[in-house]
Amino acid sequence: MGFGRRKMDVSPQEVKDYLCYQTGALRELARVAGAELQHLKPHGILYNMMEADEALAAAAGEAAMESKLILMTLASGKYDATCRKMGARVASEGFADRAYNVDGTLVSRKIAGSLITDPAKAAAQAAKMAVEGKVRTLDGVEIDISVQTICCHGDTPGSEKIVRAVREALEKAGCQVKPIRDWLPRQ
C-alpha cells in the first residue's frame, strides 16, 4: 500500500520493528552472497517523517545501534542530531544533485532548479561540501554543512555521468572515496 512513498501513521516501535525486519532479511541474503551489510538508509517519505518527528528519528537510531549498522541521515538535520546524541554511528549525507535551502533542507522537487543535472555543477557541489564543509544554496547564500557520504540519485537524468564527475572531483580535491565502514569512527 505504498510504504516508502506514502505517509502513514506509524508508531516509533513499528518503525523500529520494520527497520529490523527488513535489514535482517537483507543482511542474511547478503551474507549468503558473501557480502556484509554496512548501513541502513530509511528512504523516501520516511526520511521526511523522521525529520519532522523526533520519536521516529530516535527509533531509527535505536534500530541502527542494536543492529550495529551505520545510519544514513540528512546532514545537519534534526534527525541527524537526534541520532548522534543517542550515540548511533551516523554518516551524514550531502546531495550532489539537489539544490539546498538556507536552513539546510533540500529544495522541493516541485521548484525549478531543485535538481542539478549538469555533471560539472554536481561535482563542484560535492567537492565543496566534502572539502570546505560548505554549500551554496539556491538563493546564493553559503551555509555550513558537514557530510561523510555523498548521494547521487540513480534516477536523475545523466546519473552515470554525474557519479563519474563527482568521483573525479572528489579525488582531484584530495579526498579518498572509500567504504564508510573502513574509516567512519565508532561513537
Add this chain to the structure above:
Amino acid sequence: MGFGRRKMDVSPQEVKDYLCYQTGALRELARVAGAELQHLKPHGILYNMMEADEALAAAAGEAAMESKLILMTLASGKYDATCRKMGARVASEGFADRAYNVDGTLVSRKIAGSLITDPAKAAAQAAKMAVEGKVRTLDGVEIDISVQTICCHGDTPGSEKIVRAVREALEKAGCQVKPIRDWLPRQ
C-alpha cells in the same frame, strides 16, 4: 496465498531465498530482544515437499549451513539423510504425539490412532525413542529411529499435560533436556 499450508511450485533457489529472508528477519528481531536464533524448522507442507524432492531438501540444508543454524528434520527420513550428507548441523525430530508407519513416516492425520493424546503414552514413546532409539509403530512393529529433539504439537488436545509428561519421562529415564545448541555436535 497459503504458503506453509498450500503446495506451490517453488525452485530450490526460491526455497533457499525464502528461508534466508525469513530467518534473517526473525534473527534480527530476536537479537534486538536479546535472544539468539538457534534453529530452522521448515514447517507444514514444506516438510512434506522436502521429503519428496531431494533438491528442495538440499536447498534447506544449504540455507541452514550458510546461516549457521541447526536444521530440524524428520528423523530417519530422506530429507534428514540428504542434509546430513551435505554436512549440515542436523537435529532429527521424533514425534511424541504422533503414531509412526513402518517406514518411519508419520501416520496420516486422516487415519484413526494417528494422534497420541494420552500424556502417558506420548511420554513413553518419547523416552523409548530417546533412550532405546526405537519406536513401536501403529501396527505394533518396533523400528529403529535416531532422534535428537522431541516435537510435541502445541495444538494437540491436552498439549500442556503431554509436554510435562514427556519432560518428566525423559528426565526419569536419565536424559537431560537442554537447548540443542549446547550439546549437538557440529559436523
Add this chain to the structure above:
Amino acid sequence: MGFGRRKMDVSPQEVKDYLCYQTGALRELARVAGAELQHLKPHGILYNMMEADEALAAAAGEAAMESKLILMTLASGKYDATCRKMGARVASEGFADRAYNVDGTLVSRKIAGSLITDPAKAAAQAAKMAVEGKVRTLDGVEIDISVQTICCHGDTPGSEKIVRAVREALEKAGCQVKPIRDWLPRQ
C-alpha cells in the same frame, strides 16, 4: 499495512478506486451466493478521514452513486451533508451504543461513558433518535439528529442483548425495522 485502522495519505481518486474495487468484488461474490449488495459503509479510520476532508467525502459519494449503492454516513456530520448535496442516496447512521458530543460527533472511546453497554439505555437512545429526532449528549444536552439506520457495534460487550433490546424498543415505538433499500427514497 493496516488500511481501515491506520491513517494513510490517500487521494480522493484512490479512495474512490478502493471503494469500487472492494464493493465490486463483494457484489460479485454476493450475487453468486444469491444476494444483492445494498449499501456501502466506509469503516474505521476512513469514516473519520471523510468527516475531516470534504474531497474524500465526495469521493465516497461518487463511488456510491456510480455503483448505485446506498451510502452510510454519520448522521448530521459534514460527510453526510457533502454526499446529500451531491445527490447520493444516503442513510444517516445513529449509534445506539455510543455517547454523543454536543456537536453531534461521537464521544471518543478514550473517555469514560463513551460506550453504552446497558441494553435498556441503548434501546432508549435508539428509539429517541428514530422517533423524536433527538439524542441526549453525555453532558445532558438534547440535540437534533436525523437518522435512517441504527448501528449497534458487534464488539460492544453484550451486543446480542443490545441489538434485541433496540429492535424491541423501535417496534414498541411504532417503527418498522426494514431493509433500507425497501423504503429509503432515491434522490
Add this chain to the structure above:
Amino acid sequence: MGFGRRKMDVSPQEVKDYLCYQTGALRELARVAGAELQHLKPHGILYNMMEADEALAAAAGEAAMESKLILMTLASGKYDATCRKMGARVASEGFADRAYNVDGTLVSRKIAGSLITDPAKAAAQAAKMAVEGKVRTLDGVEIDISVQTICCHGDTPGSEKIVRAVREALEKAGCQVKPIRDWLPRQ
C-alpha cells in the same frame, strides 16, 4: 506469490471464488469508467491447470455462468468441452502467433518454431482457422479447429504488425471483426 505464473494447489471452489473476486472488482471499475465487462479469460498457468483438471475447468465454467460473462477457452481442448457441456457461453480461442501440435495443443515455447513472428504467416494461420476451420501443425499435418476469437500475444516481437496483418487477412477473407458479445450465441 506468483499466482498466474506459478502452479499452486487450489480447490475448484477457490478457483471459482478467485475468479468472481477479480472479475467483480474489474467489472465495477469498468462500469465507473463507462465500459461493460464482456469476457473472462483465465490466464497463464491457470489455463494449463484447467486443461489438466476437469473440476477446475468446471469451476471456471460456473464462475462465468453465474457472472454472465463469456468464457475464453483453448479451442478444441478438454476445458473448452467441459464448459460447453455445462452450458457456459464459450468463445474458443485460436492462436495466430503460436504453432500447434497434432492434438490441438500449443507447441511448447521451449521448442524452436513454437512462436510465429512473421506477420504474413500469423495472418494466414488466423484466416485459415476462421474460414476453413483448419490449422496446419508444426509437423505439417492439417487438423480441425473451431474458433470464435483469435489471440495475438502482446509480447510477441512485432505484435503491432501481426495484429494489423491478422485483421486485414480476416477482413479480406470475408470475416467481420466484431466484439464477441454482439454475435456469439447464448446457450
